[in-house]
Amino acid sequence: MTTSTEAADFSSRDLRPRRRPQERVVLAILQLSALLSVLITVGIVVALLRPALDFFSAVSVVDFLTGTSWSPNLAPVDYGVLPLVAGTFMTTAIALAIAVPLGLGAAMFLSEYAGDRTRRRLKPVLELLAGVPSVVYGFFALQFVTPTVLRDWLGVGVGFTNALAAGIVLGVMIIPTVASLSEDAMSAVPDALRQGSLAMGANRMQTTLRVVVPAAISGISAAVVLGLSRAVGETMIVALASGGRPNLTADPREGMQTMTGYIAQTALGENIVGSVSYNTLFAVGLLLFVITLVINIISIALVRRIREVY
Amino acid sequence: MTTTTVDTAAGITGLAHGRGHEHNVASLVFVGALWFSLAFGILVLVTLIATTAIDGAARFDGDLITNYDSTLFPSSAGLRAALVGTLWLMVTTALLAVPIGVAAAVYLEEFADNTRWYNRLIEVNLQNLAAVPSVIYGMLAVAVAALLGSATTNIVLVGAVALGLLILPVVIISTREAVRAVPREIREGSLALGATPIQTTWRQVLPSAIPGIATGTIIALSRAIGEAAPLLLLGVGTILFTPNGILSGFTAMPVLIFGWTAESQEEYKIAAAAGIIVLMAMVLTLNGLAIYIRNHFQRRW
Numbered sequence: 001m002t003t004s005t006e007a008a009d010f011s012s013r014d015l016r017p018r019r020r021p022q023e024r025v026v027l028a029i030l031q032l033s034a035l036l037s038v039l040i041t042v043g044i045v046v047a048l049l050r051p052a053l054d055f056f057s058a059v060s061v062v063d064f065l066t067g068t069s070w071s072p073n074l075a076p077v078d079y080g081v082l083p084l085v086a087g088t089f090m091t092t093a094i095a096l097a098i099a100v101p102l103g104l105g106a107a108m109f110l111s112e113y114a115g116d117r118t119r120r121r122l123k124p125v126l127e128l129l130a131g132v133p134s135v136v137y138g139f140f141a142l143q144f145v146t147p148t149v150l151r152d153w154l155g156v157g158v159g160f161t162n163a164l165a166a167g168i169v170l171g172v173m174i175i176p177t178v179a180s181l182s183e184d185a186m187s188a189v190p191d192a193l194r195q196g197s198l199a200m201g202a203n204r205m206q207t208t209l210r211v212v213v214p215a216a217i218s219g220i221s222a223a224v225v226l227g228l229s230r231a232v233g234e235t236m237i238v239a240l241a242s243g244g245r246p247n248l249t250a251d252p253r254e255g256m257q258t259m260t261g262y263i264a265q266t267a268l269g270e271n272i273v274g275s276v277s278y279n280t281l282f283a284v285g286l287l288l289f290v291i292t293l294v295i296n297i298i299s300i301a302l303v304r305r306i307r308e309v310y
Numbered sequence: 311m312t313t314t315t316v317d318t319a320a321g322i323t324g325l326a327h328g329r330g331h332e333h334n335v336a337s338l339v340f341v342g343a344l345w346f347s348l349a350f351g352i353l354v355l356v357t358l359i360a361t362t363a364i365d366g367a368a369r370f371d372g373d374l375i376t377n378y379d380s381t382l383f384p385s386s387a388g389l390r391a392a393l394v395g396t397l398w399l400m401v402t403t404a405l406l407a408v409p410i411g412v413a414a415a416v417y418l419e420e421f422a423d424n425t426r427w428y429n430r431l432i433e434v435n436l437q438n439l440a441a442v443p444s445v446i447y448g449m450l451a452v453a454v455a456a457l458l459g460s461a462t463t464n465i466v467l468v469g470a471v472a473l474g475l476l477i478l479p480v481v482i483i484s485t486r487e488a489v490r491a492v493p494r495e496i497r498e499g500s501l502a503l504g505a506t507p508i509q510t511t512w513r514q515v516l517p518s519a520i521p522g523i524a525t526g527t528i529i530a531l532s533r534a535i536g537e538a539a540p541l542l543l544l545g546v547g548t549i550l551f552t553p554n555g556i557l558s559g560f561t562a563m564p565v566l567i568f569g570w571t572a573e574s575q576e577e578y579k580i581a582a583a584a585g586i587i588v589l590m591a592m593v594l595t596l597n598g599l600a601i602y603i604r605n606h607f608q609r610r611w
Contacts, residue, residue: 023508027421033413034422037436037482040475044446047453105347113344122348124601129351131529131597132358133536135564136586139571140358143365143579175351205337226441233443235539236564240571260539263445267542285449289442296438303437 048286055279064283070246070262072277073269079280081287083246087163087256091238094167094252095174095231100224102171103178107223110179111186112208123180130176138240141169146241161243161255170237174227181226185219186212222302229295232259233288239264259288359590366583374584379548379566384577387570389585395466395553395560396535396592402470402556403477403534408527410474411481412516418482419489420511440479447476448543455544463544467556472540477530484526488519521607525600532596536589538564563589 056064059079067080106126110119145165150156158164189212197207213220243255244265257265262284271278332338377388422429451472455463462468492515500510546565553560567589570582 020506023506026508030413030417030421033410034417034432036410037414037432037439037479040439041435043453044450047450102347102350105344109344109348126351128597129355131532131593133564133589133593135536135538135568136590139582139586142571144361172351172354203332203337205340229441235445236568260443260445264539264542282449285446289446292441292443293438296441300434300437
């Protein structure tokens, strides 16, 4: 009898889902938050493009991109961005020369040699290197690397500010970026590949270099490319340690201003908003954004590829 | 070398590990090089803290905390305005970035249809934003301030907009990972009991993901606390008063340290070194807190 009364109870109730208009509002808010990230990109492009277009109405794009002299504030005024690009290229190349071997070495150790406990202890310590504020690295490059390491220990005749010290410290900063992503890529290589190699009589070095690294190569390249992007965009280290003078040279012992270094220096100066010299800030900023955008897209595409393989 | 038998004693899996073949010079050098790679970074970190602490030792005094910056007396210049400014800045940044970041992450992880092109666009866009140079965010904040009709850009709110936009992608990415780690069964159980998807997210998924979200957010904030570049674009410099609200002018620890490092007088370098130790203590505390939360509160399913 109980069953029939229960059935009666249910039939008397409306079992259709209740309408919840407030949930639609919540969902719309969530959706808007996600859309905001796209709005940020649009905002960046607009914020950079408007003053940059003002700049390019006064200075031709070709002169800007191919000129070899940059002196926006001193007569004769020149707006050739190549010396700044060369500074960025130099510091970034030195940084990669440091970070790629050391970052990959650390990644290989953590992924292939270290036990679980060692990995869990050491990885956060290594990642702290990426958490050190860049202004602190700048101070370190200026106060310790240049006078003590380069001049006293290694006897290199470097200037007070120089691209070498800035590049080295920049490299240390991006070691965790390179190491962390590469380690993820190497850990994702299926164990069957390693066991196959070991069963053929290879040792761990041969397995790491000839099986694991080739299998993880797109993830490793993505890591290197992301590190490259970080190095290109880093500001405070180069603003402090690489010097404030645009200098088109191949000698890393000299000071070389970078694109970001110029932006920081100009932001500190007293420029009239809307003047050509103020707008250079946005022209250089736009160039920097485009360069890092291209690098980031390459990195994202490379990461996609590893996901497809395994 | 002849073929060797599989050594079953070592390793958790009991499978071959190749260690028996590691007696030649090349592989020993290789292991040494790998060890060095890992040790190098850690060595630099220790050297950095040690040399800076020695440089700044003379200035670990009360003046460093209680005084304002000074052009007349560099040997007693202090961090007071920057310390308070950084606190205001961090709290405002977190209040701006965390709710929006968590909302966006929840949408992308729980509600978005990932086969739609616009949701994939958001995804790629986020990955790119996470690697946009921080100076660019300073330029964006200048434009946002102009849009909101604020003539002055060196106030806490505009600084927080710059840093909030900077860390938003990082907050979204780490929140998504935390939300993704909550097992399906929890959601299905909740839905089976008649909860709506929104109720399920609010009462089951988010509470379970809080430790992961907190860890990611704190690490993002520890990055933001040391950012000077975007703030320079806003014209943040030295001030001689204590910031007291979100519309107040301010200065921040990394900006002041940058200013002192760029001065030629030795007294400022010493003050900068002492300031760096204070800033590093803040960064390390935040990182330690994040690791503590991860180790003690994060659920392993």
